[in-house]
Amino acid sequence: MLGNHQSRKVAIVGYNRIPFARHNTFYTQASNKDMFTAALNGLIERYHLQGQLIGEVAGGAVIKHSTQLNLTRECVMDSSLDQRTPACDLQQACNTGIETAIYIANKIALGQIDAGIAGGVDSASDAPLVLGEKLRKILLAARRAKTFGQRLTEFSKIRFKDFTPVAPMNMEPGTGLSMGEHTELTAKYYHISREEQDLFALKSHQKLALAYDRGFFDDMLSPYLGLALDNNMRRDTSLEKLAKLKPAFDKQDGSLTAGNSSPLTDGASCLLLASEEWAAERGLPVLAYITFAEVTGIEYLKQKQNLLLAPVYAAADMLKKAELTLQDFDFYEIHEAFAAQVLAILKIWESPELIREFGFSEAFGKIDANKLNVNGSSIATGHPFAATGGRVLATLAKLLAEKGSGRGFLSVCAAGGMGATVILER
Numbered sequence: 001m002l003g004n005h006q007s008r009k010v011a012i013v014g015y016n017r018i019p020f021a022r023h024n025t026f027y028t029q030a031s032n033k034d035m036f037t038a039a040l041n042g043l044i045e046r047y048h049l050q051g052q053l054i055g056e057v058a059g060g061a062v063i064k065h066s067t068q069l070n071l072t073r074e075c076v077m078d079s080s081l082d083q084r085t086p087a088c089d090l091q092q093a094c095n096t097g098i099e100t101a102i103y104i105a106n107k108i109a110l111g112q113i114d115a116g117i118a119g120g121v122d123s124a125s126d127a128p129l130v131l132g133e134k135l136r137k138i139l140l141a142a143r144r145a146k147t148f149g150q151r152l153t154e155f156s157k158i159r160f161k162d163f164t165p166v167a168p169m170n171m172e173p174g175t176g177l178s179m180g181e182h183t184e185l186t187a188k189y190y191h192i193s194r195e196e197q198d199l200f201a202l203k204s205h206q207k208l209a210l211a212y213d214r215g216f217f218d219d220m221l222s223p224y225l226g227l228a229l230d231n232n233m234r235r236d237t238s239l240e241k242l243a244k245l246k247p248a249f250d251k252q253d254g255s256l257t258a259g260n261s262s263p264l265t266d267g268a269s270c271l272l273l274a275s276e277e278w279a280a281e282r283g284l285p286v287l288a289y290i291t292f293a294e295v296t297g298i299e300y301l302k303q304k305q306n307l308l309l310a311p312v313y314a315a316a317d318m319l320k321k322a323e324l325t326l327q328d329f330d331f332y333e334i335h336e337a338f339a340a341q342v343l344a345i346l347k348i349w350e351s352p353e354l355i356r357e358f359g360f361s362e363a364f365g366k367i368d369a370n371k372l373n374v375n376g377s378s379i380a381t382g383h384p385f386a387a388t389g390g391r392v393l394a395t396l397a398k399l400l401a402e403k404g405s406g407r408g409f410l411s412v413c414a415a416g417g418m419g420a421t422v423i424l425e426r
């Protein structure tokens with residue numbers, strides 16, 4: 001298992017993703033299956049895996065149609081891998097891409113498999129519309145009817161309004177609030193100003209643009225369906241433009257806007273994980289090793305501002321096991337669901353008073369801002385929920401490979417009050 005020194009080392013040896021697209025822009029005709037298969041086939045081609053039997057492929061999508069029961073296996077069947085390669089779907093909201101990597105990594109560490117592919121996909125443009133409960137029950141009853149008359153009786157109960165579809169909701173069932181509404185509460189509770197959020201968002205776009213300019217993403221499968229780069233990246237944004245945007249979630253008194261929130265996005269990503277021996281046999285260089293990972297939850301039904309703050313606990317547990325401090329890292333990748341959520345987490349880690357509310361006696365301290373999300377993150381790239389884990393893991397692994405040695409810290413928050421943290425080393 002990860003973090004167990006008796007187990008095998010787990011290497012990230014490859015990655016691929018398709019460029020991410022704001023919802024209802026480039027990938028409106030593409031399904032989860034199309035996008036994940038495209039990302040998979042790009043990976044297979046780049047690492048010459050055609051026809052090979054891989055230990056397992058783990059994927060997932062947060063938003064799935066009911067017909068996509070075995071989504072990842074279907075993608076494998078459509079790919080050029082050996083058709084005997086098994087696959088499974090996992091889902092842990094925005095942690096999905098991290099959870100699939102942990103799942104594959106643990107199997108490699110335990111010696112059950114030698115190599116596997118982990119990833120995720122999401123399409124906000126292809127979100128399923130569900131029929132209302134009344135119509136569903138009538139249709140099922142009509143299907144069970146024994147006679148034509150009984151069937152007609154059931155159909156006669158249908159009213160025109162029963163055809164109104166139930167729209168997909170980005171909302172916590174336990175609180176009735178969206179992610180954005182929860183994070184508005186976080187911003188207010190921790191006094192995160194609009195100006196701080198806008199500045200953070202601006203930097204995300206600027207850093208992503210610089211990363212493209214220096215060729216950091218040249219290895220991405222591109223173009224896919226004609227899209228060569230993440231189309232949410234805005235080279236022309238500015239503090240003045242960001243300041244003009246209206247609050248998106250609390251129209252009266254809010255500070256979260258379309259500019260300082262991650263947008264609804266379509267995309268897919270995947271990683272190739274392997275034992276050192278498997279990689280060496282194929283001459284594949286190791287980018288980085290996954291050494292520790294932690295997933296935790298947090299109470300948020302009463303303390304609604306907590307929804308996206310579980311990484312505070314995940315980081316504490318992981319650092320303790322790894323016997324490291326928050327400062328012992330060369331790079332930090334913190335998923336940007338919203339600028340306010342990242343800024344709140346940084347503030348809590350730094351503040352002796354705030355960290356006490358989480359049950360810790362000492363603050364974790366400040367991190368070097370120059371090491372944080374150095375190539376931009378979800379505010380600029382976009383956030384196709386299940387695909388974000390693969391993107392951040394690949395980014396961190398590539399940064400460590402470029403540097404030649406070092407240690408990276410990664411954190412992703414998720415709906416349901418969950419958070420994941422990971423350590424990569426090289």
Ligand SMILES: CC(=O)SCCNC(=O)CCNC(=O)[C@H](O)C(C)(C)COP(=O)(O)OP(=O)(O)OC[C@H]1O[C@@H](n2cnc3c(N)ncnc32)[C@H](O)[C@@H]1OP(=O)(O)O
Nearest residue numbers: 094179237241248257258259261262263264337413414415
């Ligand atoms: C664990 C987790 O990750 S939780 C997070 C899960 N993700 C979410 O909850 C998604 C959050 N985001 C959203 O719901 C949506 O993106 C919203 C509600 C914030 C915004 O939605 P929309 O209003 O459809 O956004 P849209 O892209 O149209 O932008 C609105 C306007 O802001 C402008 N805008 C957005 N970003 C910028 C920017 N950086 N600079 C300048 N203008 C900008 C757009 O151009 C647009 O202007 P227009 O109306 O003149 O065309």
